[in-house]
Amino acid sequence: MRTLKITLLLFLSVCASRYGFGQQPENPQSVYQPAETFAPGFFTSNGNEYRSASGAPGPAYWQNRADYILRARIDTLSEVLSCKETIEYTNYSPDALSCLWLELDQNTYRADARSNYYTSGQRTQHTEGFQFESVRLQQDGRITSADYLISDTRMQIRLPRDLKSRGKIRILITYHYQIPGVFGGRNDYFSTRNGKIYEMAQWYPHMCVYDDLLGWNTLPFLGSGEFYCEYGDFDYSVTVPEGMIVAGSGQLQNEKEILSPQQETRLQKARQSDTTVLIRTPQEV
Secondary structure (H helix, E strand, O other): HHHEEEEHHHHHHHHHHHOOOOOOOOOOOOOOHHHHOOOOOOOOOOOOEEEEEEOOOOOOOOOEEEEEEEEEEEEEOOOEEOOOOOOOOOOOOOOEEEEEEEEEEEHHHOOOOHHHHHHOOOOOOOOOOOOOEEEEEOOOOOEOOEEEEEEOOOOEEEEEEOOOOOOOEEEEEEEEOOOHHHHHHOOOOEEOOEEEEEEOOOOOOOEEOOOOOOOOOOOOOOOOOOOOOOOOOOOEEOOOOOOOOOOOOOOOOHHHHOOOHHHHHHHHHHHHHHOOOOOOOOOOO
């Protein structure tokens, strides 16, 4: 955001220096329209049943939903993450959808990724991105192989039958990918004197947003910025070698399998406390 502000101020200062003292533009035939360039981008009408003119939800507001089940495994010898993923997608829009779009963030590390030409300095190390063993659909009680097309960091799935309003569909994906080294940024691993540390972000395909403003939001992931995502529930597990410590968001479901009795007691105390309680102390790590 800081860069954006600086760029905008510089642009405005250039405009002022060229045109602020009564000078005529160098190109009198310019089609440049400042009112359009700096117009509010989202809400240009008086609102409708989905959104009011202020942008607040209207009486018929809707939002699609994506629920995820993720069963991941990390091989610390080959540095590969593999996963079985189930996405249950619910179409709350009034539209029948003939296709679905997914974001494939790991593909930003491919040698042919668009992000190589956007970020400062082209990467010298790459991976092959997501590698899919299977992509299937469960629709109307039937499981079929998905007809899909991958373009950069996006996947389009062409549905055999339209997903009607209020309809549900499941996407069943089996995949793996090579975990980037330190060049991965928020998805990487590196060695320390106490062992390897893994930072795992952007590690599963996720649904693009379909909304009443733009339809499918399919901008490619360029390696910077954050995500516009559907809401939903996440049920995930991560299998790693014994002795590794995993930190992740959510509520732990199997503490008896992975914590000592003393650590279990601390966890119960933490659930009732509004102050920090260490489950594993630095000495135990």
